[in-house]
Amino acid sequence: MTADDESLTRSERRRRSDAAILKAAEQLFAEVGFERTTIRAVAARAGIDPALVMQHYGSKQGLFAAAARWTGDHQRILSATSDSFPRVALDDLLELFEGGDREAAVALLRNCLTHPGAGRQLRDEVLCERTAAVRALLVGPDAELRAELLGACLLGLGLTRYLLEVPAVAAAGHDDLHRLMEPVLRALVDPPSVQPPPAADQPPAQQD
Amino acid sequence: MTADDESLTRSERRRRSDAAILKAAEQLFAEVGFERTTIRAVAARAGIDPALVMQHYGSKQGLFAAAARWTGDHQRILSATSDSFPRVALDDLLELFEGGDREAAVALLRNCLTHPGAGRQLRDEVLCERTAAVRALLVGPDAELRAELLGACLLGLGLTRYLLEVPAVAAAGHDDLHRLMEPVLRALVDPPSVQPPPAADQPPAQQD
DNA sequence: CAGATGGGTCAACGGCTGTAGAGTGAATCG
């Protein structure tokens, strides 16, 4: 693939082809999904033999398990406050899918409705696990349901913007998305049935 | 399948097997997706020969095109007012996916990320077409983007509740979903930058 | 009743898929 295949130690060759396989798999799983991705196509894009993919990852399922994963860091969400959550969650989403290594996450999203493992992973590791953390930020009743609904809205935004490419959503700038979506998320963080912090009702008096 | 295959006129037999094929196809496309659904499995569930499926629908693509479609009626949304929209849109979604013939719609949703035709159909016919109508309800700037974001949030709710089955969202009652999600949708119908119609019940005198 | 029609079945083809096993040659090591 690159220049010299010579003068490479064995473990270097191993790591290099391993990375090439994984990268090709992430791209193909993200582009056309699990079923339409063939081992042969992955191998061709990685510039190696199909059988090598099996030796490295055991099976197509194993390859998918390694390639499709949520690459966002949960830490930033965890350290958000109830106040900053809408902004931070949106930023996280936009950065993840517009950053350099979005493929693994797109691969997970692309297949979450048709590949049982991907669906389970998205539900359990991304939506539920995050939910458990986000729930701690939320006061008032229905914290768990509200946390999951926050995930649902963010998921809807991600899908329409990056996978379905619904025109206006896909073309919108970050500022517009923040301006329009933050109040949406806030409606779940501070639902009408819950008085926003014990403070006064709602009058102008805003402080940070 | 049913009792008597005898004493049926030819066109009756035709219509009957046609309906059986379509129903089986809707179910399988909804359950396991396009790729994992085989003509043979559809035929087996319909109780007929695989070749008959081809004679009736031409190809697997043709069968899918007939089976996966949005069965909700756009009329109710169209006749909503800006005020009633959140409630009506939610009701529409819940009724569609908890009614008797949800399979065709689930089939469309299930495959919208991996089947190019399904994705295009969901985007163009459901999200965009509805958007064009909903946009008319919305006053203020960014009407198109806000309309599409409304679709995105509803899509996220539908996917997490009916396909991914995220626990709390899937188990929630209609009343809880209405109570929590209506304010969310309202944040897009009446974004903070737009004065909600000549103020009425809202707490007095808010201005920006 | 005899021929035409068409819904339905049967068997098969060609292609593609994931996967396995034997083999090769260069890097590694005693």
Added chain:
DNA sequence: CGATTCACTCTACAGCCGTTGACCCATCTG
């Protein structure tokens, strides 16, 4: 340096898939 390891390739298998064409036989038509 000789033996061994191991990343890599080649070839092939077995199975499943969408699709097709020939063939039945109950229904329709004259």
